[in-house]
Amino acid sequence: MxxxxxxxxxxxxxxxxxxxxxxxxxxxxxxxxxxxxxxxxxxxxxxxxxxxxxxxxxxxxxxxxxxxxxxxxxxxxxxxxxxxxxxxxxxxxxSSLRMGQEWAFRLAANPTHSGRKTADAKETQRFGYLREQEQVDWLARRADRHGFALASQQDGRPNLRLHRRQTQSFKRGLGTVTLTTATFDGLLRITDADTFRRALTGGIGHAKAYGCGLLTLAPAQPTS
The missing domain is CATH 3.30.70 (Alpha-Beta Plaits)
Structure with missing residues (x-):
């Protein structure tokens, strides 16, 4: 890689x-x-x-x-x-990643959920989460399946900062794609090193072709 x-x-x-x-x-x-x-x-x-x-x-x-x-x-x-x-x-x-390590991270993602556009619709669609708390909850739910846990602040909330929260529309062929994205900056702790490596190399969430899913790491700053 x-x-x-x-x-x-x-x-x-x-x-x-x-x-x-x-x-x-x-x-x-x-x-x-x-x-x-x-x-x-x-x-x-x-x-x-x-x-x-x-x-x-x-x-x-x-x-x-x-x-x-x-x-x-x-x-x-x-x-x-x-x-x-x-x-x-x-x-x-x-190869150096181990369970228990703490890292600062950045992730640009496409927080979505599946649902039906109308009550009588037969097929489900993906809809973007628009509210900040919904986007935070989306990442918190996915952390464990990707081999990490979000660090918590003193008040118990995830140690996260969200920015570049936007909904963007662009052309793809004859159609239009609408994409809801958010960038997460925060602190994490590795809970399963092998699963976490797969998240780093395979991405998190949907819309990976469109600039979402890449999680990168930086040394965590020591806390006082």
Whole structure:
């Protein structure tokens, strides 16, 4: 596995097109892999996420089974005269994970539930959770099945911060896709290392092709 960071230049026209359409960004990420097995394999798939650490800074993160070639993105939406992209091997971190470890994390996700659009509808559909508490509850329910537990604050609530909560619509072929997303920043504790590794390499939730599901880790800050 590999983890890649690419800085997007939002002032460029092609960059604005990619940033406005998860479908277009998905196609650009897919084009970074010549071989199918580098994009997706039996126990891992390519995941991506957009982060905005500053008002004029946008980073694209990609976790993938194979090493990507982002030359086309540099030419279309990057900073060709200053930097290209950074790719690091991910397997060392994955193999070091153990039960009981605590990590800070970030996850962009598509919090949804299944239901019928009308009382007499025969088929179920996925609907996005719109309220912040519903989105927090969605992640809390999925934590155990993905091998981790959310850390709690002194008041017992999950130690989480939600941002970039939005509902976005974009074209896909002749149709329109509507996607509800939220980014979670928080603290977690690993409860099952093997299951947690699968969550890191396979993603969490739906809409993985559209920039959701990638959970990344950072050292947890010690508490006083």
């Amino acid at each position: 590999f983890l890649t960071r690419f800085q997007i230049n939002p002032a460029r026209r092609n960059a604005r097109k990619l940033l406005s359409s998860p479908h277009a960004m998905h196609a650009a990420v897919r084009s970074a892999f010549a071989a199918v097995e580098d994009y997706e394999c039996a126990d891992a798939r390519t995941l991506w996420r957009l982060d905005t650490p500053g008002t004029a800074t946008v980073h694209l993160y990609i976790a993938s089974p194979g090493r990507p070639d982002l030359t086309h993105l540099v030419e279309q939406a990057g900073w060709p005269t200053t930097e290209t992209w950074v790719t690091r091997e991910y397997d060392g971190l994955l």
